[in-house]
Amino acid sequence: MAQIVTRIAPSPTGYMHVGTARTALFNWLFARANGGKFLLRIEDTDRERSTPEATEAILQGMTWLGLDWDGEAVSQFAQKDRHAEVAHEMLARGTAYKCFSTQEEIATYRAEQEAAGASYAVFQSPWRDADPATHPDQPFAIRMMAPRTGETVIDDVVQGKVTFRNDQLDDMIVLRSDGTPTYMLAVVVDDHDMGVTHVIRGDDHLSNAARQTMVYEAMGWDIPVWAHIPLIHGPDGKKLSKRHGATAVGDYQAQGYPSAGMRNYLTRLGWAHADAELFTTQQALEMFSLEGIGRSPARLDFKKLESTCGWHIAHGEDAALLHEIEGYLAAAGLPALRDDQRAGLAKALYCVKERAKTFVELIEKAHFVLTSRPIVADEAALKHLDPVSRGILNELTPRLQNVSWTKDALEAFLTEVCATHGIGFGKLAAPLRTALAGKTATPSVYDMMLVIGQDETIARLSDVVG
């Protein structure tokens, strides 16, 4: 088989939807897993609604998710002359015709049909079979001369064979009266020109595939392999919308989800390979196939997303995590790391990454290394600093000077302190935690002492007892 070529074709009319992100992911996975190409085309033919900001959001979203595309992103609008050329070629081939009906006439036609009892009517242009000699000197739209009998069959990898009766499909407009192409024409021409072999997209396009098939046939072009994947719904099963919270990929980055976890979760949403749940992108590439895609819509489950992300943070490589955390801070509008904080975080990462599901949690747990003296403790943490605890801290702090700074030595020392006071380690760990971090949720006190070092530990303890 020739090289596989897939594409993602988002329209820049807002933010980048997670559904679009997952579609992009499937296209990317399929192309990369098969040594193919993955292209990006911006469907910006709707000049009214397309914005450069939205295009930027798409590029950023794709980049964040690690979905690299081959070549430059293509602008669909830039191809408008080519689209018009094809429309005119269809005219020449007799597979399309000039339609002089105005939008008002079409509306009137429908109204009449409805008044006559039909609840809905497919518009039948009177110009379809008109003698060119009768053509008025007016603007016209170019309509597809769709077959009126027979059926069009979509052989879809995900949906199976789907049959549409041709009399259900109208003569869609391919070129508007102002000379601009419609979506139905533009996608087909672009996909053909870009050599797209597999069209993997949302199943909201399933019906469109039938119409588009007619364009391919009208031009004598090879029809791509179709794969219409189900849409993503909100937790309540309704179509995902803004009221469900995060719908834009950028939101996910800003909420601290690591991109690897996001990829893993999104891959599993609507796709399965036996019992595989947690996997790296490399493993996903080895397992991925179009056959594993299901046919029913999937709901977003933020708990599972978090759980998946927790695994990826725990298993992530430090350097990569650090880099991504900085990206998260920027996306969330939080202050960037100072050099000392970056260094501290790098040292602390080993003990915070396995206790965080998101970077939000990770930053919280790493507070002890991001803050500096004097440590301001929160209310809950302060409760552990009662007079008795303070007394014990007061006694042990100077002795810390003579403890060698290893986990074993510290453990032996603190265990001994507990023994002499007849208390459990928890009783001592709590106030230590308050002094060291000022919070109740932190890494182990040993890890914190090791990370910040002997001098800083003693200084922080002295602050609270002094």
Added chain:
RNA sequence: GGCCCGUUCGUCUAUCGGUUAGGACACCAGGUUUUCAACCUGGUAAGAGGGGUUCGACUCCCCUACGGGCUGCCA
């Protein structure tokens, strides 16, 4: 209205005519414990409803219900 697609634990899903219907997240109970998280053990929990086909249906067919999509000179 017409056409098309879908429906397995709360959620994501496995099963591709014969299983005690499996896994994961969530949840509950217990364990571990230095807070948080993690981890270990166990548990609750599913084939929308109704007809067929078949020796045997979650699986194949039909109907109904529910959900979704398309039905634009939007993409």
